[in-house]
Amino acid sequence: xxxxxxxxxxxxxxxxxxxxxxxxxxxxxxxxxxxxxxxxxxxxxxxxxxxxxxxxxxxxxxxxxxxxxxxxxxxxxxxxxxxxxxxxxxxxxxxxxxxxxxxxxxxxxxxxxxxxxxxxxxxxxxxxxxxxxxxxxxxxxxxxxxxxxxxxxxxxxxxxxxxxxxxxxxxxxxxxxxxxxxxxxxxxxxxxxxxxxxxxxxxxxxxxxxxxxxxxxxxxxxxxxxxxxxxxxxxxxxxxxxxxxxxxxxxxxxxxxxxxxxxxxxxxxxxxxxxxxxxxxxxxxxxxxx
Numbered sequence: 001x002x003x004x005x006x007x008x009x010x011x012x013x014x015x016x017x018x019x020x021x022x023x024x025x026x027x028x029x030x031x032x033x034x035x036x037x038x039x040x041x042x043x044x045x046x047x048x049x050x051x052x053x054x055x056x057x058x059x060x061x062x063x064x065x066x067x068x069x070x071x072x073x074x075x076x077x078x079x080x081x082x083x084x085x086x087x088x089x090x091x092x093x094x095x096x097x098x099x100x101x102x103x104x105x106x107x108x109x110x111x112x113x114x115x116x117x118x119x120x121x122x123x124x125x126x127x128x129x130x131x132x133x134x135x136x137x138x139x140x141x142x143x144x145x146x147x148x149x150x151x152x153x154x155x156x157x158x159x160x161x162x163x164x165x166x167x168x169x170x171x172x173x174x175x176x177x178x179x180x181x182x183x184x185x186x187x188x189x190x191x192x193x194x195x196x197x198x199x200x201x202x203x204x205x206x207x208x209x210x211x212x213x214x215x216x217x218x219x220x221x222x223x224x225x226x227x228x229x230x231x232x233x234x235x236x237x238x239x240x241x242x243x244x245x246x247x248x249x250x251x252x253x254x255x256x257x258x259x260x261x262x263x264x265x266x267x268x269x270x271x272x273x274x275x276x277x278x279x280x281x282x283x284x285x286x287x288x289x290x
Contacts, residue, residue, distance in 0.1 A: 023059050023286070025266040026256075027279045039278060040070040048215060048253040049224060050241060052231035052280075056288040060258055061120040063280065064228055065127065072131060075224055081128050082218065084211060084229040085114050085121050086137030088166040094137050098129045112142070119289045124228065138214035138227065140167050140207050149203035152195070156206070168209035173246065174202050179238030181205070208233060212243035219251070231258050236274050260284040 026034045034042075043049050051067065053060045072079055086094055093111040096102040102110070104122070114121065128135040144167055147155055156170060164170070176182050181201050188197050211233065215225055233239040234255045244251055255276035261269050266281040273279075 020265065022264065022266045023283070024063060025281045027268055027275070027281065029275050029277050031268050031275065034278070040067060040074055043071060043254065044074050046252050046254045047219065047224065048244070048251060049226045050234040050253065050255045051226060051228050052234050052255065052257045053228060054258055054260070055230055056116065056290050057282060058287045058289050059282050065123050068124065068127060068226055071224065071226065077131060078223045080134045080136065080218055080220065080223050080225045081124065082136035082138045082215060082225060082227045083121065084139050084233060087112060087139045087141045088137050088210070088214065089141050091137040094135060097125065098135060116289050134218065136214055136218050138211040140210040145203045145207055148206050149199050152199050153202040153206065167206060168213045172205060172209040174198070174205045178242050179236035180232060181238070208239040209243045211240045212247065215240070216244060216247055235276070237276060254278065256280055258282060
């Protein structure tokens, strides 16, 4: 009886240990699993790396930091960092923090930081500070994107010359040929007014074009630019990626896209999965930061 009881305990214990609780899995564009070591090695061949994210995913942000640390080692420190979460007119405040002239509270009080800055983006900024790397505030000030959504792209022509330095050079091309933009139009429904639809898409476009211009202006020969952005801004090689291609098709870029899965093995999703070069699959029930 004792032996049977022990056997049952062993079976239960082994069964429990056999559970595979995956936190993430990377895949290449062909749907083949790729280890992080190989991922980092392959990323070193590119001038620009877009690391897409779900803004509230804790594992997504942790991987951004770990991959950046690994690339720093692989590239002998030849990195430039940049992010959607910082707006061009806050570059001075960000620089002051990076140089040690501002502490975290002063930065928070003087710049428009996202609510999840401390948990999700400060570790990346602190890494840049510690390693003396440039960190570029790439995005358009949000008030100009909001203005575009309400009044249209043409309204930006009325900005002052100083204000125009915070946005992409006008005019910018807005087309539904850009991957992701037709999806935005579809989201608004068939009965939405055409002008409102195009203003909404133009607001996305001015963000993407501004971030693209920011990256191009700050690229340096021999250095890799890592850009952190919401997945939508680079999914399907659209958004920022597309705008850079229009300006300089010779820039060698790659995209890490992110997808959520309910499959405990984190297999490639069967639905709504359009892969880019590298694809991060994370659990749909992973801890959220907000």
